[in-house]
Amino acid sequence: MVVNRGVTERIALDLPAIGTAHHGNWIAPSCRQENVMGARLDEGGRRILKLHRRQCREASSSKTGGSILRFRSQSPLAAVISLFLLVTYLAGQARPQGASKDVEQNGFTWMETFEGSGNTDAFITDINSTVGYSFGKHFAMDVGVPYFFIEPSISKTGTTSASGMGNPYLGLIYSAKGSALDFSTSLNSAIPTASTAKGLSTGHVTVDWSNHFAHEFDLFTPFVDLGLANSIPDTRFLHRPYISYGDVAHFEGGSELDLGAKFSVTASGYYILPWGPQQIFLRGSKSSSGATKGGPSLTRDNGINLGFDYNLTRSLDLTGGYSYSVYSVLNTFSFGIELNAGSLLKKHSGL
Numbered sequence: 001m002v003v004n005r006g007v008t009e010r011i012a013l014d015l016p017a018i019g020t021a022h023h024g025n026w027i028a029p030s031c032r033q034e035n036v037m038g039a040r041l042d043e044g045g046r047r048i049l050k051l052h053r054r055q056c057r058e059a060s061s062s063k064t065g066g067s068i069l070r071f072r073s074q075s076p077l078a079a080v081i082s083l084f085l086l087v088t089y090l091a092g093q094a095r096p097q098g099a100s101k102d103v104e105q106n107g108f109t110w111m112e113t114f115e116g117s118g119n120t121d122a123f124i125t126d127i128n129s130t131v132g133y134s135f136g137k138h139f140a141m142d143v144g145v146p147y148f149f150i151e152p153s154i155s156k157t158g159t160t161s162a163s164g165m166g167n168p169y170l171g172l173i174y175s176a177k178g179s180a181l182d183f184s185t186s187l188n189s190a191i192p193t194a195s196t197a198k199g200l201s202t203g204h205v206t207v208d209w210s211n212h213f214a215h216e217f218d219l220f221t222p223f224v225d226l227g228l229a230n231s232i233p234d235t236r237f238l239h240r241p242y243i244s245y246g247d248v249a250h251f252e253g254g255s256e257l258d259l260g261a262k263f264s265v266t267a268s269g270y271y272i273l274p275w276g277p278q279q280i281f282l283r284g285s286k287s288s289s290g291a292t293k294g295g296p297s298l299t300r301d302n303g304i305n306l307g308f309d310y311n312l313t314r315s316l317d318l319t320g321g322y323s324y325s326v327y328s329v330l331n332t333f334s335f336g337i338e339l340n341a342g343s344l345l346k347k348h349s350g351l
Contacts, residue, residue, distance in 0.1 A: 108133050109142070110342035117239045117323070117334035122152040124239035124283065126166065131342075142171045148200060152284040157241055159284025162198040167191055167206075182214040182221075199283035202245040202291070206231040210250075219259075223268075225252040232272055237305045237323040237334050244299045245291070246278035254305070262311040272301040301327045307334075315344040 109132045116125030126149070132142030146166040152159045167190040175184035188208045194201035210227035227233075232244045254268025278298040279291040292298070307321035319336035 106134055106136060107346075108342060109140070110340075110345070111144075112339045112341050113336060115236060115319075115334070115336035115338075116149075117237065117321075117332050119330050119332040120153060121156050121330065122150065122239075122241040122283065124151070124241070125149045126234075126239070132171075138174055138176055140173050140175075142173075144169055148283075150198070150283045152241055152282075157282050157284060159199070159282050159286045162200075162283070162285040164195050164198050164200050165193075166200050167194045180215065182212075182216070184212045186210050196281070198285055199243060199281045202231065202243055202279065202281055204230070204245055206245070208233050214256075219257055221256040221258070223252075223254060223256065225250075227251075232299060232301075235305075236319060236336050237307060237321045238325075238332050239334075241284075242280040242282050244274075244278060244280050246274055246299060247276050248272055248274040248299060252305070263308070265308045266305070268305045270301075270303060270305060272299060274299045301325055303327070315340040315347070 109130075111128075111130045113128040113130075114125070115128070116123065118124070126146040128144060128146040130142050130144030132140055134140045145168040148163060148166050150159075150162045152161070154160060169188055169190040171186055171188040173184060173186040176182070186209070188210070190206045192201045192203050192205060196203055206229070208227060208229035208231070210225060210229075210233075212223060212225050214221050214223035227250045229248055229250065230245065232240065232248055232250070234240070250270070250272050252268050252270040254266060256264050256266045258264045274296040276296070277293065278296060279293050280298060281291050303323060303325040305321060305323050307319060310318045312318055317336075317338040317340075319334075319338070321334040321336075323332040323334065324330070325332070
């Protein structure tokens with residue numbers, strides 16, 4: 001099996017063999033009462049809080065992600081769910097007293113996104129359809145499924161072009177905007193129904209628990225993201241040429257700079273910290289669907305992200321980004337188009 005430069009170096013470090021296939025991929029008070037809970041859930045909390053801040057600016061300027069995390073415990077699923085519920089309960093208890101007086105935002109959501117990233121290893125895009133329901137301003141759930149288009153570098157990865165449906169996913173999210181801190185936590189899981197031969201699935205149920213913390217200082221909004229997962233999630237900056245299976249912690253910290261009501265830029269650093277056995281599955285059609293196995297160095301990664309977000313209309317967002325992987329010495333450019341189809345439908349139907 002031929003793999004990309006970064007993966008090749010990792011195999012040389014601690015990969016004695018190529019294994020057989022186990023496949024699956026993973027994945028405050030309002031200034032305006034509007035449903036904004038339809039964001040994609042791997043970055044849903046950040047999207048919701050960011051959209052809330054944008055609405056505030058618009059108002060003021062116009063008058064604004066089976067086996068679960070594989071922790072070595074008897075019931076890891078119960079542990080993760082219990083932690084998620086505990087965090088949301090404590091966050092709810094810490095909510096400002098006046099927050100309960102705000103009108104709740106309920107209703108169905110529908111988001112359509114087209115995004116992708118490209119580097120010397122591969123050019124990968126996906127169309128992602130997500131529907132959900134908002135239970136007030138703070139709680140929401142989403143379900144969705146992506147469709148991938150994969151154009152790998154044959155010389156570097158040994159795979160050829162492929163396309164197909166990804167794994168369907170389910171997400172739960174809690175978000176709150178307070179005077180001292182904006183916070184969101186999400187629990188997302190993907191079911192392994194996609195093709196393993198094309199590297200669209202690892203054959204395992206995967207889970208990602210992500211937490212987002214931010215505080216707005218006028219134009220600047222510093223943030224920190226912390227998460228635990230059993231597969232490295234795709235982000236708007238990077239679709240890796242492989243999917244992984246193995247316990248990881250993922251971190252990102254940086255700041256967003258608002259340049260008006262519609263435009264913002266971000267800069268951040270990220271770190272992927274794996275532990276225990278790791279597996280990777282190359283994306284694209286290939287002669288063998290087996291996994292490459294190794295230790296933590298197989299999936300470890302760190303680097304920087306730079307991005308922009310332009311709110312073209314109230315229902316359409318355009319994004320672009322650049323990511324540099326220090327560990328793999330890899331430059332990646334990305335783009336995204338996000339359509340809030342639910343909001344558009346409600347507007348034209350008069351709901």
